[in-house]
Amino acid sequence: MKIRIVTIGKLKEKFLIDGVNEYLKRLKPFAKIEVCEIAECKTLEEEGQKLLSQVLRDSFIIVLDVAGEMLTSEEFAKKIAALNLHGVSDITFIIGGAFGLSDEVKRAASFRLSFSKMTFTHQMARLILVEQIYRAFKINRNEPYHY
Amino acid sequence: MKIRIVTIGKLKEKFLIDGVNEYLKRLKPFAKIEVCEIAECKTLEEEGQKLLSQVLRDSFIIVLDVAGEMLTSEEFAKKIAALNLHGVSDITFIIGGAFGLSDEVKRAASFRLSFSKMTFTHQMARLILVEQIYRAFKINRNEPYHY
Numbered sequence: 001m002k003i004r005i006v007t008i009g010k011l012k013e014k015f016l017i018d019g020v021n022e023y024l025k026r027l028k029p030f031a032k033i034e035v036c037e038i039a040e041c042k043t044l045e046e047e048g049q050k051l052l053s054q055v056l057r058d059s060f061i062i063v064l065d066v067a068g069e070m071l072t073s074e075e076f077a078k079k080i081a082a083l084n085l086h087g088v089s090d091i092t093f094i095i096g097g098a099f100g101l102s103d104e105v106k107r108a109a110s111f112r113l114s115f116s117k118m119t120f121t122h123q124m125a126r127l128i129l130v131e132q133i134y135r136a137f138k139i140n141r142n143e144p145y146h147y
Numbered sequence: 148m149k150i151r152i153v154t155i156g157k158l159k160e161k162f163l164i165d166g167v168n169e170y171l172k173r174l175k176p177f178a179k180i181e182v183c184e185i186a187e188c189k190t191l192e193e194e195g196q197k198l199l200s201q202v203l204r205d206s207f208i209i210v211l212d213v214a215g216e217m218l219t220s221e222e223f224a225k226k227i228a229a230l231n232l233h234g235v236s237d238i239t240f241i242i243g244g245a246f247g248l249s250d251e252v253k254r255a256a257s258f259r260l261s262f263s264k265m266t267f268t269h270q271m272a273r274l275i276l277v278e279q280i281y282r283a284f285k286i287n288r289n290e291p292y293h294y
Contacts, residue, residue: 022162073266087283116263119220119280128275132265 002090003033003133006054007126008047008097009040016123023130030137035126042098048102051094059090061110064125065101068112077136079111093100093133095125148227149237150180150280153201154273155194155244157185163270170277177284182273187244194291195249198241206237208257211272215259224283226258240268240276 011017020035027033036054042049054059060083071079083091094105106112115128138145158164167182174180183201188194202208207230218226230238241252253259262275283291 013169013262015162018162019160019166022160070185070264072264076265115217115265117217118223118262119282120275121278123280124275128267128271131268131271135266 001031001084003027003093004056004059004090005033005035005093005095005126005129006051006055007035007095008051009039009123010037011123013123016127019127020130023127023134027134027137030141031133033130033133034054034120038067044099045104047097047099048105051096051105052108055092055094055108056090059092060088061092061094061108063094063101063105063109063112064096064115064129065106065109065112066114066117066119068114070114070116073132073135074139076113076132077139080133080136090099093129095129097122104137107127117145148176148206148231150178150240151201151203151206151237152180152242152273152276153185154182154242154291155185155198155265156271158270158273160270163274164273165193167277170274170281173276174281174284177288178280180277180280191246191249192251193242194246195252198252199241199255202239202241202255203237206239208239208255210237210248210252210254210256210259211262211276212244212251212256212259213261213264213266217260217261217263220279220282221286223260223288225280227280227283227292228287240280242272242276244269247292 011020024033038050041050120128135145158167171180185197188197267275282292
């Protein structure tokens with residue numbers, strides 16, 4: 001399974017860089033995962049186009065959207081397992097920037113995922129995402145996860 | 148406003164320690180906030196009793212519970228502002244350990260707050276909580292918050 005996380009802007013806080021890197025390292029045995037950071041643009045539309053330009057053909061696109069569907073960690077794990085079973089070998093997660101997501105990005109989404117009704121910084125969302133992806137692989141492999 | 152966060156166990160990951168400390172520092176101008184870490188116990192009931200023993204009389208208790216009520220960040224900010232308006236000067240947040248919360252703790256809660264349908268590590272929950280408390284103060288003071 002190949003996973004690409006496409007985001008706006010670089011992580012600024014050192015603790016978030018360290019946290020995201022820690023989970024990327026833990027994910028290495030399970031998936032080929034990479035993070036692609038796009039520079040902030042002047043308009044949402046431009047940002048959307050830049051985000052989508054990083055998505056590979058045939059990739060399943062999951063967009064993080066506060067108005068999207070909420071899943072439990074187990075449901076999220078099942079979703080990833082089901083995609084794998086159906087021959088999807090490439091998933092792209094898109095995290096918008098501080099100003100949200102363009103309509104074009106929302107329309108391109110194969111699935112819109114909401115972590116919470118609460119607003120998180122998009123930087124924090126990146127940390128939560130990699131932890132949930134890691135958790136999903138642990139759940140799907142029936143491996144213990146200490147939390 | 149005094150805020151106390153009562154939790155099970157010490158933070159283990161350095162990036163989480165750094166992240167929580169960063170938000171505690173940013174919160175200093177707004178509230179007297181302290182974190183109280185209880186050692187893990189053999190039973191949920193014992194853990195619950197130890198958690199509750201750290202709650203001051205007349206404190207408003209908010210328990211983090213995946214089955215609790217979900218609020219937007221704005222609703223959470225309003226809740227804190229409303230408590231303040233009604234003369235509540237002390238709020239205690241309780242975060243359970245890896246095995247959850249005893250019934251006694253759930254019963255003692257003035258409010259049960261859920262961040263997400265997803266399961267987060269209780270360590271990660273601590274980081275999300277301090278960020279949301281900081282965000283709530285920024286919202287209530289009409290101050291800009293870059294995210």
